[in-house]
Amino acid sequence: MSHLFRSASEMDPEAMLSFSPVFARPGEATELPAFELPDGLMDPDTAYQIVHDAAMLDGNSRLNLATFVSTWMDDNAKKIYAESADKNMIDKDEYPATATIEDRCWRMLADLWNVPDADDTIGTSTIGSSEACMLGGLALKRLWQERRREEGKSTERPNLVLSAGVQVVWEKFCNYWDVEARYVPVTEDHLVLDGFELENYIDENTIGVVAILGQTYTGLYEPVQQIAEKLNQIQASTGVDVKIHVDGASGAMVAPFCQPELAWDFQIDRVNSISTSGHKYGLVYPGVGWVVWRNKAACPESLIFHVSYLGGDMPTLALNFSRPGAQVLLQYYQFLRLGREGYRLVQQDSLDVAQYLSSEIEKLGPFELVSRGDTIPVFAWRLRRGSEPRNWNLYDLADRLRMRGWLVPAYPMPDNMTDLVVQRIVVRVGLSRNLASFLLDAIKEEVALLESLEAPLPRASSAGAGFAH
Numbered sequence: 001m002s003h004l005f006r007s008a009s010e011m012d013p014e015a016m017l018s019f020s021p022v023f024a025r026p027g028e029a030t031e032l033p034a035f036e037l038p039d040g041l042m043d044p045d046t047a048y049q050i051v052h053d054a055a056m057l058d059g060n061s062r063l064n065l066a067t068f069v070s071t072w073m074d075d076n077a078k079k080i081y082a083e084s085a086d087k088n089m090i091d092k093d094e095y096p097a098t099a100t101i102e103d104r105c106w107r108m109l110a111d112l113w114n115v116p117d118a119d120d121t122i123g124t125s126t127i128g129s130s131e132a133c134m135l136g137g138l139a140l141k142r143l144w145q146e147r148r149r150e151e152g153k154s155t156e157r158p159n160l161v162l163s164a165g166v167q168v169v170w171e172k173f174c175n176y177w178d179v180e181a182r183y184v185p186v187t188e189d190h191l192v193l194d195g196f197e198l199e200n201y202i203d204e205n206t207i208g209v210v211a212i213l214g215q216t217y218t219g220l221y222e223p224v225q226q227i228a229e230k231l232n233q234i235q236a237s238t239g240v241d242v243k244i245h246v247d248g249a250s251g252a253m254v255a256p257f258c259q260p261e262l263a264w265d266f267q268i269d270r271v272n273s274i275s276t277s278g279h280k281y282g283l284v285y286p287g288v289g290w291v292v293w294r295n296k297a298a299c300p301e302s303l304i305f306h307v308s309y310l311g312g313d314m315p316t317l318a319l320n321f322s323r324p325g326a327q328v329l330l331q332y333y334q335f336l337r338l339g340r341e342g343y344r345l346v347q348q349d350s351l352d353v354a355q356y357l358s359s360e361i362e363k364l365g366p367f368e369l370v371s372r373g374d375t376i377p378v379f380a381w382r383l384r385r386g387s388e389p390r391n392w393n394l395y396d397l398a399d400r401l402r403m404r405g406w407l408v409p410a411y412p413m414p415d416n417m418t419d420l421v422v423q424r425i426v427v428r429v430g431l432s433r434n435l436a437s438f439l440l441d442a443i444k445e446e447v448a449l450l451e452s453l454e455a456p457l458p459r460a461s462s463a464g465a466g467f468a469h
Ligand SMILES: *Cc1c(COP(=O)(O)O)cnc(C)c1O
Pocket: 068, 127, 128, 129, 130, 131, 133, 167, 169, 212, 213, 214, 215, 216, 247, 248, 249, 250, 277, 289, 469
């Protein structure tokens, strides 16, 4: 049998490659090019191990309480994902079943969000809320342009009215599509856009108002009904008729199940379109988003492209061409698996965990809640006002928790309130009550340690780090 056991010196280099222990192979035991495509090939198992190990350094996504994006799906979902990784959403002709499922999904959302007429509506999947918001914003801009042209008026200077606390996608929208962004400041008294002084921002060039259901900074809802009522008053006194896009990236998949009494959707006449992230509280891995318009007239025909589909015609509107079809199938899986009752159970559980955590954090002493986690399961806190100056701040606490694997970001509030630093937890499915109690223990221990400091900590460099805007 001894011929089976050869020493490295007896083997030709070729054979060595496949015989060596993984970490002694070329590639593992040698330096890799960082910025140049290698000339030759690499053993696939070695390449796998290298990529796998590098990704391992990213940390554990389940402990990332900064992100709103799904980090847990069940094994059936993982199976569907692996089976459908090759599907391209744009190939409606090649993947007609996936195209049909996409259609079913956005129609289910249209129904969930109370479109007035299920036969007169339009919607689509997107790569995420960003693309969905862009499409909602573009439709508003185009509607305004078409109306202005009919009236023989200038289309030179469109503006969009939004809270200073909007997600960065809206800054991008205004920048990329040449729309003036009119930010309504956030203040201690008006942490969200609530219609206060809205008349000062609206004029005949306003293409729309964005209302956020689940502000990223705090999780708070902007009161869509109240904003709509203010716009009614503005129309009555000025004649200017302004529609709303609801950015429901998070809230549009929570409110229908957990706050069914809240009016925020197409039941409000001024709501032109609604977008959401399938990959946030839609409970799908990244990236899928959705946008739906109240009726066909709310999305100008000039934005729609027609692709051939089984010899017929399939309207599409999107910024991307190719994108994964798997996520759309995963969304349908979740819709079937959970239904309304399942979504309610899952989101309510996250809300319960968020409120358990927020109330325990409030009791610790140094903190004051900015929000409680009773809208979306997201809450933020600040250092207690009027208390003794401390030798530490929220960035220090974020650093200490990060050393233990938990990402709990601290960041300043938007313009006008940047002096106020808050810290936030996003509860998602998978942060169980049991894990939350471990997190709470970590917070208690780190706060006790920070409170025992006799001199200020040298300032950490992580200001704002980890904030998923
Ligand atoms: C996350 C988020 C977005 C961007 O969504 P993506 O799906 O990440 O592109 C837009 N608006 C709000 C309010 C968000 O929370």
